[in-house]
Amino acid sequence: MSSVSMHATLLGATLLGDGRHALPDRIKHVLQHLHLARQTARNCDCDIWDFAVDVPSLREFGVSFTDCRWMICVGYVKQAIETTLVGDPCRSFRAATNLYLTPQTCLVLTDEGSSYLESVLTATESENATSRIQLDEKPIWDRQRNELWYGETLVKKYKLPASNQATVLQAFEEDGWPARIDDPLPPKPNQDSKRRLHDTINSLNRNQRQRSLKFTGDGTGHGVCWEPLS
Structure with missing residues (x-):
């Protein structure tokens, strides 16, 4: 120096x-x-x-x-x-x-x-x-192609059904990708909603073709947050 x-x-x-x-x-x-x-x-x-x-x-x-x-x-x-x-x-x-x-x-x-x-x-x-x-840049969830994009980067492409992840991504897309959304997963009998949301968030972070986005819980177990990775 x-x-x-x-x-x-x-x-x-x-x-x-x-x-x-x-x-x-x-x-x-x-x-x-x-x-x-x-x-x-x-x-x-x-x-x-x-x-x-x-x-x-x-x-x-x-x-x-x-x-x-x-x-x-x-x-x-x-x-x-x-x-x-x-x-x-x-x-x-x-x-x-x-x-x-x-x-x-x-x-x-x-x-x-x-x-x-x-x-x-x-x-x-x-x-x-x-x-x-x-x-200002927001992710894009292409429901027809089952593709998650961030800018010009293809973050994830789903070849097999992943309904919980797709539901979260579609909720973000419809709301314009705010920093946080409420848990969009519909409740199911005999399932812990918080655990299911936690597992879905972990799945969103796994197997990204290029690590560009990070999904997290909001600390309450009732919301999902996202942020870009530098």
């Missing part, structure tokens, strides 16, 4: 599917605020330091001094100490020589920080889009 990844993890970042880190919201908000300042400076044809943001203002986003020092050390922001006096025609700064942060310390977003922010936001949106697609 690189030093950047290690410290990002310590600061609370989560790993995305492509190996990049989704920044904690507090840091992401600061970088986005600095990005806005950077873009505003460019739109106004001003020096980026004219729109530098002081650390106390950034701390209102919930970042700690450690967060600020991390952003400096990895090169996502650059720091300087403001020396502007009342009446000066423009803002002025002197170079910071260490990581001691004062109320006059100001930060600007670097090119590297801008690129990193854009890549993380893009990756995060991609992950969210994938999650939305997965949540």
